[in-house]
Each structure stands twice: as C-alpha cells, then as structure tokens.
Amino acid sequence: AGTDGLAVSAVKVPVVRMKIGEVAEATSVAVLPVCRAEGGTVEVEDAPWECGSKGDFGVVEAEKGWKSWVVLPRWEPVAGLNRGGVAVAFKDSKVLPWKASKWNQNEPLLVVTDRGSKEVVADDGFYLVVGGGNGNAEEGLKVEKGSALKESSVKESLGSVLMVVRPPRDDYDDQISDEEWD
Amino acid sequence: AGTDGLAVSAVKVPVVRMKIGEVAEATSVAVLPVCRAEGGTVEVEDAPWECGSKGDFGVVEAEKGWKSWVVLPRWEPVAGLNRGGVAVAFKDSKVLPWKASKWNQNEPLLVVTDRGSKEVVADDGFYLVVGGGNGNAEEGLKVEKGSALKESSVKESLGSVLMVVRPPRDDYDDQISDEEWD
Numbered sequence: 001a002g003t004d005g006l007a008v009s010a011v012k013v014p015v016v017r018m019k020i021g022e023v024a025e026a027t028s029v030a031v032l033p034v035c036r037a038e039g040g041t042v043e044v045e046d047a048p049w050e051c052g053s054k055g056d057f058g059v060v061e062a063e064k065g066w067k068s069w070v071v072l073p074r075w076e077p078v079a080g081l082n083r084g085g086v087a088v089a090f091k092d093s094k095v096l097p098w099k100a101s102k103w104n105q106n107e108p109l110l111v112v113t114d115r116g117s118k119e120v121v122a123d124d125g126f127y128l129v130v131g132g133g134n135g136n137a138e139e140g141l142k143v144e145k146g147s148a149l150k151e152s153s154v155k156e157s158l159g160s161v162l163m164v165v166r167p168p169r170d171d172y173d174d175q176i177s178d179e180e181w182d
Numbered sequence: 183a184g185t186d187g188l189a190v191s192a193v194k195v196p197v198v199r200m201k202i203g204e205v206a207e208a209t210s211v212a213v214l215p216v217c218r219a220e221g222g223t224v225e226v227e228d229a230p231w232e233c234g235s236k237g238d239f240g241v242v243e244a245e246k247g248w249k250s251w252v253v254l255p256r257w258e259p260v261a262g263l264n265r266g267g268v269a270v271a272f273k274d275s276k277v278l279p280w281k282a283s284k285w286n287q288n289e290p291l292l293v294v295t296d297r298g299s300k301e302v303v304a305d306d307g308f309y310l311v312v313g314g315g316n317g318n319a320e321e322g323l324k325v326e327k328g329s330a331l332k333e334s335s336v337k338e339s340l341g342s343v344l345m346v347v348r349p350p351r352d353d354y355d356d357q358i359s360d361e362e363w364d
Contacts, residue, residue: 029211029253034241048249056349057252057292059216059271065247067230070239071211089241110239167238 029053030078031060032087032112034068037095037141041130044086044115044141044158052082070110077112077162084116084159088128088141095131095142096164108167111143113159120155123147127157211235212260213242214269214294216250219277219323223312226268226297226323226340234264252292259294259344266298266341270310270323277313277324278346290349293325295341302337305329309339 033047048062060069070087072078078085088111096109113128120127123146131142143161144154215229230244242251252269254260260267270293278291295310302309305328313324325343326336 031213031251031253056290057269057271057347060251060253062249065249067244067247068241069213069251070241071213071253087239089239108238165239 029058030072030074030081030085032070032072032078032081032085033062033066034070034087034089034110037088037090037111040141041158044088044113044128047086049083049115051085072110072112072165075163081114081162084114085112085162086115086159087112087165090141095140097126097143097145097148110165112162112165114162115159117160118156118158120146120149120157122160123150126161128159128161129154129157211240212254212256212263212267214252214254214260214263214267215244215248216252216269216271216292218250219270219272219293222323223340226270226295226310229268231265231297233267254292254294254347257345263296263344266296267294267344268297268341269294269347272323277322279308279325279327279330292347294344294347296344297341299342300338300340302328302331302339304342305332308343310341310343311336311339 030051031053032051035043035047048064048066050063051060053060072087090109090111093107093109095111111128125146126143127146127149128141129144129149131140131144141158143164144157149155149157212233213235214233217225217229230246230248232245233242235242254269272291272293275289275291277293293310307328308325309328309331310323311326311331313322313326323340325346326339331337331339
C-alpha cells in the first residue's frame with residue numbers, strides 16, 4: 001500500500017490519492033457478507049443480497065445492515081457477483097465431499113455461494129445444502145455434489161458453490177486434482 | 183489476484199488457498215463503515231465501532247449491522263484502527279479547510295475519522311465537526327483545523343481526521359504541500 005501524496009511535517013493528515021492497482025480499487029476486491037455455518041439456513045437466507053461496490057471508492061452498499069464481512073481478491077468466480085453472494089464460514093473441512101487424505105480436517109473454510117442459483121443442475125457442480133444425515137441433531141450446513149443430490153431427488157439447494165477459500169499457509173502444494181474429490 | 187489452486191476440468195469449484203500478499207490477507211486491508219456526510223452527527227455516531235478483522239480470512243465482525251462499507255489499503259494511519267474508525271463520504275472537497283486553487287472542488291472524498299479521539303488537542307490537527315456557519319440551513323459535516331476550533335473555544339469534535347482519501351486518477355501530481363492548507 002503506497003502513501004503517495006502523504007502530507008508532510010506540520011500537517012498531520014495524510015491525503016492519499018488512490019492509484020490504479022491499490023486494493024481499494026473497485027475492480028480488485030470483492031466484499032461479501034459472511035454467515036456462520038452453525039447459523040444454518042436462517043442466517044444464509046438473512047444475509048444481504050446486494051454487495052456490489054459503487055463509485056470512486058468502491059463503497060459496498062447493501063440493502064440491509066450486516067455485521068460480518070469478508071474481503072476477497074476479485075477471483076474470477078466472484079468477479080461478477082453483485083447480488084446473492086455469501087461466504088459461509090465453516091470451522092473445518094469435513095463438510096466437503098472430497099477425500100480427506102490430503103486435507104487438514106481442522107482447517108477452516110469459506111464456502112462462497114451464489115444464492116441466486118439454487119437449482120441443482122450440474123452433476124459435477126457443488127451445492128450448499130442442509131446436512132441432516134450425519135447423526136447430528138443440530139441442523140448444520142454442508143456441501144454436496146450435484147450428482148449425489150440428484151440421486152436423492154434433491155432439486156433445490158441454498159445456492160451453488162462458486163469457490164472454496166482455504167486459509168493462508170506458507171507452502172503452495174494446494175493444487176487439487178480431480179481424484180481428490182469423491 | 184492469483185488463482186493458484188484452481189481445480190481443473192470436471193470439477194467446477196475452484197479451491198483457492200490465500201497467499202501472503204493477497205489483498206484478503208488480514209494485515210493488508212482495512213474495512214471501515216461508511217457514513218454519508220449528509221447523514222450528519224446521527225449517522226456518524228450510529229455507525230459500528232468494532233471493525234477489526236479476525237481469523238484466517240480477516241473477517242470483519244462489527245458489533246452491529248451496517249449497510250455501507252469501504253475497503254482501504256492498510257495505509258499507516260488506519261493500520262491500527264480496530265475501533266471507532268469511520269469513513270465519511272463527502273460529495274465534494276469544499277468541506278476541507280485548504281486552499282482551493284489546486285483542488286477539484288467537485289471531487290468526492292472519504293474523510294477517515296477516529297471517533298475515539300474527539301478532543302481538540304493539536305493546533306495543526308484536523309477534526310470532523312458539525313458545520314453550521316456556511317449559510318446552509320441543513321446540518322452538515324465539515325473538517326476544521328484544530329487551531330480554528332480552539333479560537334472558537336470548541337473543545338470536542340466528532341473525531342480526529344486520520345486521513346483524507348481522494349478518488350483514483352491517472353496522473354500522480356497529488357503531493358500536497360503545506361502551503362495549500364489555509
């Protein structure tokens with residue numbers, strides 16, 4: 001982050017002009033409301049829909065107040081997502097239908113979901129659903145593959161999963177191959 | 183923004199591991215609630231105080247819901263600001279007590295203010311105050327220099343101004359010298 005334009009000496013207020021390339025540039029970040037997975041369906045459906053950024057400073061103006069927000073790089077899957085996006089915060093990766101071998105089950109995840117695409121259409125797509133069948137009395141959310149949902153005749157989800165964000169780590173062996181998915 | 187870890191072919195959900203240096207890294211951005219200057223004192227005081235980011239993904243958790251947020255690079259003046267910060271959106275720069283010559287008066291501004299420092303202490307500091315004396319019946323906010331406030335025996339402000347953010351522009355002649363301030 002540059003501080004070009006920083007006023008000097010006697011004047012104590014820095015005046016900074018945003019530059020192309022600064023993270024605050026409207027096109028370089030995506031801001032999404034965050035739900036806790038424990039909050040279940042209610043919280044996912046309650047989160048604001050409008051999350052597009054506007055104007056010179058990329059101010060996000062939601063249609064309702066919300067406490068919890070996350071800033072993501074404007075990765076391609078979320079780049080055009082101005083409505084309906086939500087980041088669901090899971091405490092571990094057990095909720096994902098992929099093979100555990102190479103994954104740290106204790107790793108928290110953000111599952112970025114498009115609530116505007118609820119219909120289960122793609123066999124190889126992934127969807128956010130209410131997970132009831134894991135011997136847990138508590139309603140929880142999980143991610144399920146389209147083909148599995150279709151086998152159970154589930155036609156509607158809470159939204160389609162656009163991407164899964166894992167926390168930062170120092171090494172980079174995070175290329176996920178097809179074989180790691182169930 | 184990198185998409186390292188992007189899953190390929192049949193799997194439609196990219197899995198991205200955040201990297202050090204990505205904008206979403208907790209230490210690289212600051213997220214602040216935004217008030218409209220037209221909203222006056224009420225809106226400034228109503229905005230949430232907690233705006234620190236937490237956990238692996240830098241999720242911002244405010245103590246109350248708020249509609250409007252801005253993401254700024256973690257410039258030094260806002261780097262440690264986890265409580266009390268607010269960005270006040272002004273439609274033009276007339277609210278600032280500096281000389282107009284080199285400034286575009288129609289330029290919108292964000293005035294980043296620390297509501298935790300209301301006391302007018304520094305002569306050469308700048309403070310967010312209610313601006314009544316500009317022939318305008320409407321209550322509005324403006325920025326005033328500490329020395330001017332002291333002359334009027336004003337001891338408390340809405341907060342001290344940490345920085346002023348100007349919108350992006352293509353050229354970079356934005357170094358503000360002391361002489362441009364009144």
